[in-house]
Amino acid sequence: MTMLTVKFLRLHPDAQLPKYATAHAAGLDICACNDEDIVIAPHTVALIPTGFAIELPIGYEAQLRPRSGLALQYAISLPNTPGTIDADYRGEVKIILINHGEEPFTVKKGDRIAQMVIAKVERAHFLEVESLSETARGAGGFGHTGLSLA
Numbered sequence: 001m002t003m004l005t006v007k008f009l010r011l012h013p014d015a016q017l018p019k020y021a022t023a024h025a026a027g028l029d030i031c032a033c034n035d036e037d038i039v040i041a042p043h044t045v046a047l048i049p050t051g052f053a054i055e056l057p058i059g060y061e062a063q064l065r066p067r068s069g070l071a072l073q074y075a076i077s078l079p080n081t082p083g084t085i086d087a088d089y090r091g092e093v094k095i096i097l098i099n100h101g102e103e104p105f106t107v108k109k110g111d112r113i114a115q116m117v118i119a120k121v122e123r124a125h126f127l128e129v130e131s132l133s134e135t136a137r138g139a140g141g142f143g144h145t146g147l148s149l150a
Contacts, residue, residue, distance in 0.1 A: 035109070062117070062118055064081070064095060074105050078114060
């Protein structure tokens with residue numbers, strides 16, 4: 001397995017390096033780096049600092065995704081999931097969290113609040129045409145195949 005190098009710049013002395021929780025994890029855990037607790041009221045969003053910036057190689061992005069445990073236990077997610085960090089962004093990585101629950105949720109410094117997956121990006125060139133090729137699916141979408149596999 002090849003290892004990709006992503007540059008990490010600590011912007012806050014308490015910022016934590018993103019890390020894989022297990023040997024085969026796809027996502028790196030991202031921790032909050034807030035000086036004061038941040039309380040997210042039900043059905044609202046908050047921008048959570050991480051205290052670091054990254055430099056991705058050209059041709060890659062970092063996808064920010066919710067943590068499944070926060071989603072299941074507290075109804076905490078990312079409203080723009082997956083969020084994208086582009087290879088040319090050099091600012092602080094910040095996480096937008098949304099509280100879908102009925103209780104306030106408190107984010108403390110060091111809490112694991114999201115995960116980051118590094119992914120290769122392909123650039124596309126669009127070719128305008130008069131028609132598209134036919135397929136069995138055609139224009140069917142938005143649940144056209146039904147709910148059950150039976």
